Amino acid sequence: MKSSEIYQAKREIINFCHQLTKGLSKPNAKFITDMIYGLAKGCSPLLSEISRALEEDIDLLSTIKRLSRNAMDFNDYAKLYHNYLDMIKRQIKDDMLVIVDNSDITKPYGEQFESLRRVHDGSKGGTEKGYLTANMSITTSQTKHPIPVYAHTFSVAEEGFSSANVETYQGLNYIDELFNQKKYTVVMDRGYDSNDIIQFLQNKKTDFIIRLTDKRWLKNGGRWYKVPELATRHKGKLALKSTIKGHQYQLKVSHLKVTLPAFSDENFFVVIVYGYGQKPMKLLTNKEINSKADVLRIVKGYILRWRTEESFRVQKQEYNLEKVRTLSLNSIRLIHNLINFLVGRNSIRIESAPLFNEILYHRAKSLKAKDKIKFYLYRYIRGLSVVLKADTVGIRIFKKVEHRVNPGQMRLII
Known part of the structure; x- marks a missing residue:
């Protein structure tokens, strides 16, 4: 060497x-x-x-x-984040995608960790002892590598905890301040398909793309349908080739205007995607769709969410985050943040080449x-x-x- x-x-x-x-x-x-x-x-x-x-x-x-x-x-997280965001602010541009997702830090054999409780284990399914993390990230413009912009480790057992939604709201308020007057679109998985989340985003006039669960009802053409039934009626008019997690897919895409029961005075669009998995993928958005390009932009925006999920794998595989053994929740929170700062720094270095x-x-x-x-x-x-x-x-x-x-x-x- x-x-x-x-x-x-x-x-x-x-x-x-x-x-x-x-x-x-x-x-x-x-x-x-x-x-x-x-x-x-x-x-x-x-x-x-x-x-x-x-x-x-x-x-x-x-x-x-x-x-x-x-x-x-x-406890000086405010200055750390201020300095980190100063370094990445050149990457923040108008009309960007902000990927929002929860993850977990599991400690199945832990006994003495502070505020340790059972959480959903995203990698294995079921529940396990550990902590939840709220994560929000953007991507570099050219290479599409993830840049974390918000990360917070929390426990349902810690003092002052309200709900996972409140943790998400705090992160979204932080993103709002970060982007200032710039527009951005929030991209979320099925875990965020709730009226409370949608209401929060609508009140802030924030654009969003959310993957729907099969339990939701939608109104189209004056009639109410459950999401799976509505999807089967639209088999896809637009063709799209896409690489998802290293595999090539031939996708068929349709879109239609819908109304939600809790938002009867507001119009949304549903984009239905066939070709990825056995069931079609259903995406709800409050963004206007007036052309084929708008539809494909919605689909590609959601597909990009899978690319940023690699940051979770990097944290756990390359930096071995789940092997952390500090018993203090504050220590775990700090290490999680520092790993995210390193991921962001490395992504920017890759982009600048x-x-x-x-x-x-x-x-x-x-x-x-x-x-x-x-x-x-x-x-x-x-x-x-x-x-x-x-x-x-x-x-x-x-x-x-x-x-x-x-x-x-x-x-x-x-």
């Missing part, structure tokens, strides 16, 4: 940390820098692995205790040829980790030691 590669990889991470920690107290800034570097190098949320990655001269247990104590006490990226892709030693890969995030993370793991001195030489000009200490003139 070339020393120049190690230095450049370290320098890029340290520069990212300097921007991320602006305005934080010096101890907090040093702590966040240590955590980010440890996560990037070790790809593990275990404080023991992060501590080893730092290559400090003191004993390992002292470093672990320091990181654990700081993670439990950290500096020459150093090619070195990282090569170091990852992927089995697939480079020209066959469209989603580079896995390869980037692994390549960065391989380069950083060749480092044996840590980041202490990058930490500035402040020398006081006037220490204010008494001097004896002899």
